[in-house]
Amino acid sequence: MSFLIASQIALWIGLLVLGVVCMALARQIGVLHQRIAPAGALSLRQPLKVGDPTPEMTLTALDGSTVQIGGRAGRAQLLLFLSPDCKICDALLPAVRSAQGAERQWLDIVLASDGASYAHAEFVREKNLSKFPYVVSEHLGRSYGVAKLPYAVLIDEAGKLSSTGLVNTREHLESLFVAKETGVSNIQQFLGQVKPRRASAGE
Amino acid sequence: MGDTSLGSAVQSFAAQMATFQAMLLAASAVHKAVRWTHSRNLMRQFAGVPGVLAGTSLGVATVVELAAGALLIVPAYRTSGAALAAFIWTLYLALIVRAIVEGRRDVDCGCSFGPTSRPLGSFQIVRNLVLTALAVFIAWVSAFGGTVPAQGTFVLGGFALLALYGALDHVMALQPLRSGELI
Numbered sequence: 001m002s003f004l005i006a007s008q009i010a011l012w013i014g015l016l017v018l019g020v021v022c023m024a025l026a027r028q029i030g031v032l033h034q035r036i037a038p039a040g041a042l043s044l045r046q047p048l049k050v051g052d053p054t055p056e057m058t059l060t061a062l063d064g065s066t067v068q069i070g071g072r073a074g075r076a077q078l079l080l081f082l083s084p085d086c087k088i089c090d091a092l093l094p095a096v097r098s099a100q101g102a103e104r105q106w107l108d109i110v111l112a113s114d115g116a117s118y119a120h121a122e123f124v125r126e127k128n129l130s131k132f133p134y135v136v137s138e139h140l141g142r143s144y145g146v147a148k149l150p151y152a153v154l155i156d157e158a159g160k161l162s163s164t165g166l167v168n169t170r171e172h173l174e175s176l177f178v179a180k181e182t183g184v185s186n187i188q189q190f191l192g193q194v195k196p197r198r199a200s201a202g203e
Numbered sequence: 204m205g206d207t208s209l210g211s212a213v214q215s216f217a218a219q220m221a222t223f224q225a226m227l228l229a230a231s232a233v234h235k236a237v238r239w240t241h242s243r244n245l246m247r248q249f250a251g252v253p254g255v256l257a258g259t260s261l262g263v264a265t266v267v268e269l270a271a272g273a274l275l276i277v278p279a280y281r282t283s284g285a286a287l288a289a290f291i292w293t294l295y296l297a298l299i300v301r302a303i304v305e306g307r308r309d310v311d312c313g314c315s316f317g318p319t320s321r322p323l324g325s326f327q328i329v330r331n332l333v334l335t336a337l338a339v340f341i342a343w344v345s346a347f348g349g350t351v352p353a354q355g356t357f358v359l360g361g362f363a364l365l366a367l368y369g370a371l372d373h374v375m376a377l378q379p380l381r382s383g384e385l386i
Contacts, residue, residue, distance in 0.1 A: 015363040
């Protein structure tokens with residue numbers, strides 16, 4: 001009997017310590033979220049500004065299908081500019097596949113690049129990108145002022161430029177979606193207007 | 204150990220949960236008292252209480268929470284305390300649901316122990332449903348199955364459960380990640 005009581009007390013103490021440790025860890029994560037600046041796509045100088053109507057283009061993808069870029073497509077469109085030689089683009093592909101699944105209800109993803117088509121066809125085969133429309137068009141890149149890769153452009157359902165920027169990580173890519181949802185066009189604008197907040201778990 | 208029957212186990216569990224709810228209600232009352240001005244503003248913004256009545260309403264809410272907690276601790280009044288606790292949780296649940304229905308998900312409900320990055324949603328609803336169900340369970344056991352006095356281990360267990368509740372509260376206050384596979 002005394003052993004059972006002692007073990008019950010020990011278990012409650014263990015649970016109490018566990019709860020306090022969990023609370024401390026969650027608090028630390030909250031503090032870190034507040035201290036670390038949010039990761040966002042870096043918006044570069046570009047011919048189109050956020051909110052501008054995007055040029056409507058009809059291009060032919062590598063697989064021969066027709067791809068309409070811009071215009072009132074009824075669904076949002078993410079143009080991801082990449083290159084077979086770009087190692088960061090390689091590292092970003094799992095995030096792009098993940099985003100295609102997670103955001104499929106409202107978003108279509110189009111991969112874009114320029115240069116020799118055969119190199120891109122090989123790239124598509126090697127990286128198993130056949131699920132994405134893949135267009136090769138220098139004109140498309142120029143229209144959006146793409147200078148560095150990987151670069152992403154998010155066009156909203158009305159065909160207007162929603163957000164754009166250099167995307168090196170999954171966080172950068174997702175920041176474009178968050179920008180569309182919140183109406184903040186880029187990381188520069190966000191950092192310019194953000195106010196210091198208390199940590200999520202701290203008073 | 205002659206008290207290992209199912210009935211006494213249920214009574215002990217109800218007493219343990221009563222101790223936890225009493226501590227939670229006390230913590231909630233202390234939280235309101237410590238952050239009085241902030242809580243008074245929430246009374247207006249979240250609960251929709253007119254400004255002149257906000258302070259009085261907050262005072263009443265604090266006293267009722269303390270009273271429910273005190274009644275839950277005393278075995279003879281546990282049924283009344285549990286019924287009062289169930290009423291409190293249901294009232295808060297109704298206010299949360301009203302805010303969600305009205306599209307005010309981003310309003311600060313003051314129903315966690317700190318600022319939260321998440322809008323009102325299913326977590327707050329499920330949490331209050333569980334708390335209400337627990338209070339109803341305590342009331343039912345106390346009314347029809349008898350009560351056992353709170354023991355030292357119950358108090359210890361109450362602190363442990365309160366710590367876990369706080370941990371869950373802190374975790375659910377964190378900024379949510381977007382859905383999708385991890386890479």
